[in-house]
Amino acid sequence: MKVGEFASLTGKEATFGTSSHEGTLLAIEQANAAGGVLGKKLVLLTEDNQTKAGEPANAVNKLISKDGVVAILGEVASSRSLEAAPICQQNQIPMISPASTNPSVTKEGDYIFRVCFTDTFQGAALANFASGTLKAKKVAILTDVKSDYSKGLAKYFKARFATNGGQVGIELDFNGGDKDFKGQLTAIKSDVPDAIFLPGYYNDVALICIQAKQLGMNIPIFGGDGWESESLLTIGKDAMEGHYFSTHCSPEQGTPEMVSFVESYKKRFNGKVPDAMAVLGYDSAMVLVDAMKRANSSQSTALRNAIAATKDFAGASGKITLNSERDALKALVFIQIKDGKFTYNTTVNP
Amino acid sequence: MGAIYALIALGYTMVYGVLRFINFAHSDVLMLGAFTAFYITPRIEKLLGSQAALGCILVFVVAAILCACFGMLIERLAYRPLRNRPKLTVLITAIGVSLLIEFTAQNEKVFGAAPVPFPQLLPEYAIRLGNLVVSSNDVLTVGVTSILLGAMWWIVQKTRVGTAMRAVSYNQQAASLMGVPVDRIISFTFGLGSALAAIAGILYAIKAPGIEPLMGVQPGLRAFIAAVLGGIGNLPGAVLGGVLLGLLETFAGGIPALSNYRDAIAFGILILILLFKPAGLLGRSSVEKV
Numbered sequence: 001m002k003v004g005e006f007a008s009l010t011g012k013e014a015t016f017g018t019s020s021h022e023g024t025l026l027a028i029e030q031a032n033a034a035g036g037v038l039g040k041k042l043v044l045l046t047e048d049n050q051t052k053a054g055e056p057a058n059a060v061n062k063l064i065s066k067d068g069v070v071a072i073l074g075e076v077a078s079s080r081s082l083e084a085a086p087i088c089q090q091n092q093i094p095m096i097s098p099a100s101t102n103p104s105v106t107k108e109g110d111y112i113f114r115v116c117f118t119d120t121f122q123g124a125a126l127a128n129f130a131s132g133t134l135k136a137k138k139v140a141i142l143t144d145v146k147s148d149y150s151k152g153l154a155k156y157f158k159a160r161f162a163t164n165g166g167q168v169g170i171e172l173d174f175n176g177g178d179k180d181f182k183g184q185l186t187a188i189k190s191d192v193p194d195a196i197f198l199p200g201y202y203n204d205v206a207l208i209c210i211q212a213k214q215l216g217m218n219i220p221i222f223g224g225d226g227w228e229s230e231s232l233l234t235i236g237k238d239a240m241e242g243h244y245f246s247t248h249c250s251p252e253q254g255t256p257e258m259v260s261f262v263e264s265y266k267k268r269f270n271g272k273v274p275d276a277m278a279v280l281g282y283d284s285a286m287v288l289v290d291a292m293k294r295a296n297s298s299q300s301t302a303l304r305n306a307i308a309a310t311k312d313f314a315g316a317s318g319k320i321t322l323n324s325e326r327d328a329l330k331a332l333v334f335i336q337i338k339d340g341k342f343t344y345n346t347t348v349n350p
Numbered sequence: 351m352g353a354i355y356a357l358i359a360l361g362y363t364m365v366y367g368v369l370r371f372i373n374f375a376h377s378d379v380l381m382l383g384a385f386t387a388f389y390i391t392p393r394i395e396k397l398l399g400s401q402a403a404l405g406c407i408l409v410f411v412v413a414a415i416l417c418a419c420f421g422m423l424i425e426r427l428a429y430r431p432l433r434n435r436p437k438l439t440v441l442i443t444a445i446g447v448s449l450l451i452e453f454t455a456q457n458e459k460v461f462g463a464a465p466v467p468f469p470q471l472l473p474e475y476a477i478r479l480g481n482l483v484v485s486s487n488d489v490l491t492v493g494v495t496s497i498l499l500g501a502m503w504w505i506v507q508k509t510r511v512g513t514a515m516r517a518v519s520y521n522q523q524a525a526s527l528m529g530v531p532v533d534r535i536i537s538f539t540f541g542l543g544s545a546l547a548a549i550a551g552i553l554y555a556i557k558a559p560g561i562e563p564l565m566g567v568q569p570g571l572r573a574f575i576a577a578v579l580g581g582i583g584n585l586p587g588a589v590l591g592g593v594l595l596g597l598l599e600t601f602a603g604g605i606p607a608l609s610n611y612r613d614a615i616a617f618g619i620l621i622l623i624l625l626f627k628p629a630g631l632l633g634r635s636s637v638e639k640v
Contacts, residue, residue, distance in 0.1 A: 010463035011456075012564065014462075014463035014562075015464050018464070145609075172604075172606055174609065175610075175612060175613055177568055178612070179554065179569070180557065183599070183600040183601060183603030184603045184609060186604055187605070187606075203465055207558050207559075207560065210559065214476065215483055216483060231465055231560070234466070234467045235465060235467045235560040237467070
């Protein structure tokens with residue numbers, strides 16, 4: 001039985017794809033070791049979309065029409081999930097995204113699911129964090145104009161931050177992949193905000209924090225789950241110190257599911273510590289396997305209905321219940337970068 | 351930023367000047383330059399201590415030499431066999447070479463796709479001039495570019511090799527009849543251009559210390575625009591174009607309404623220049639004989 005996966009294994013956001021792929025792979029291997037599903041072994045077919053727009057559509061088309069997969073797992077980044085979702089919907093192949101948080105992803109149709117929270121929730125949580133924990137009155141926003149995730153998250157943040165009585169200062173954009181942000185940062189500096197909200201992906205975030213430090217800016221910078229990658233620390237180094245981000249879960253959170261996942265992940269991938277994308281990649285595949293067992297079939301409508309009925313599934317990242325919007329309602333954690341490490345800060349429940 | 355664009359544009363322009371084609375693999379030589387520096391820096395630091403000025407110069411020189419050899423190798427293997435074919439064939443081959451390098455480099459066994467942190471070559475200082483904060487690395491970039499521009503001008507205008515380069519650029523056949531070793535001169539031009547790319551790559555990596563196999567694509571494109579903007583084939587034009595483009599982009603980045611149009615501005619300029627002054631700001635217009 002073939003399961004398709006598309007991920008950004010190469011290119012700019014390669015660590016996302018690599019992590020989620022490793023998580024997914026581990027889940028499929030565990031399912032097969034336990035005797036497979038419906039008496040058959042699962043075969044995971046993975047396509048790399050090179051972090052490029054246009055490629056996810058090719059990849060998913062190939063998986064569905066040429067390989068005949070029963071379900072699709074992917075992507076971390078919302079822009080690329082949004083590209084694949086209409087194709088899966090049209091072919092009535094269930095698609096489960098591990099970590100795309102932009103609300104419009106699952107609005108593409110009733111065959112599209114996700115095992116993570118949405119940016120409506122994350123944006124609000126970040127705004128509460130800014131006015132509560134950071135006590136910021138005025139926040140500057142720097143978004144990635146190329147990413148649906150970044151734009152969406154900024155929108156929900158702004159809405160909640162304004163209701164909290166905060167003031168949104170200067171709002172600037174950059175292009176994902178830019179290397180020089182001094183123009184934007186100088187403008188932000190002269191606007192004198194209390195903090196900078198930076199809903200971007202880790203590569204750009206690290207460079208922005210380095211250049212902010214060079215300009216002598218000592219205000220906290222915070223962002224969403226797009227920050228989550230070891231690369232953030234290896235590139236950003238001491239420039240990342242003291243900044244915050246929100247994400248799906250922390251390997252330190254200590255639930256039995258998480259502990260056993262971290263253990264088997266380390267064993268499978270030479271001692272590598274999993275990040276949130278790996279956990280969600282694992283959960284997306286586990287939810288699918290669970291649904292296949294309950295549906296007792298891989299026929300697309302039955303499988304879709306079984307996924308939609310997922311309730312209180314004990315995933316590694318936490319309990320997963322899919323609501324009528326096909327989104328998971330889950331808690332979110334804040335991480336602070338302290339002494340060059342991701343340190344667990346607080347948990348926010350939905 | 352402008353100075354880095356200028357440096358890359360110099361390489362594009364030199365190759366164009368001699369061979370009349372755009373070497374798309376130029377931006378990948380830039381990436382290779384940065385990776386060479388990434389691998390040799392620890393070795394040199396072991397010899398000379400970390401963040402030493404001499405070590406830094408050595409890194410630049412070694413990377414430039416290695417990339418020069420690599421540039422000549424590309425020319426020898428990919429472009430020379432096509433010397434007498436239509437220009438379009440060479441152009442497509444250049445794109446092919448570029449993609450080949452990019453995707454080979456992304457293989458886990460070569461460099462891998464994930465960005466790696468670039469070592470700090472020199473201690474960094476912030477120079478304050480009133481309200482203005484200038485990083486010492488930016489000063490270094492501008493300095494290196496000016497020196498290299500001077501050096502290139504000197505090579506092309508004052509030396510025998512330069513005279514030969516200009517002769518080849520003017521008319522390959524006539525030059526070879528006059529005893530100019532055309533193959534060697536073209537090889538030299540590629541070497542020189544690739545060395546410039548390597549140096550630009552290192553400067554770029556100092557500015558943005560996460561290096562990955564696709565890092566050359568964006569600056570390469572911008573530098574190409576800069577070269578066209580200044581007048582392709584024209585050395586001071588390339589630098590002028592680079593600096594102008596860099597300034598425009600940075601200013602656009604700081605203005606709220608314009609910051610998401612940074613790329614559009616760069617490419618808009620390319621279209622405007624091609625429409626109104628196809629030869630570029632400092633280029634001579636030439637009439638194509640049919």
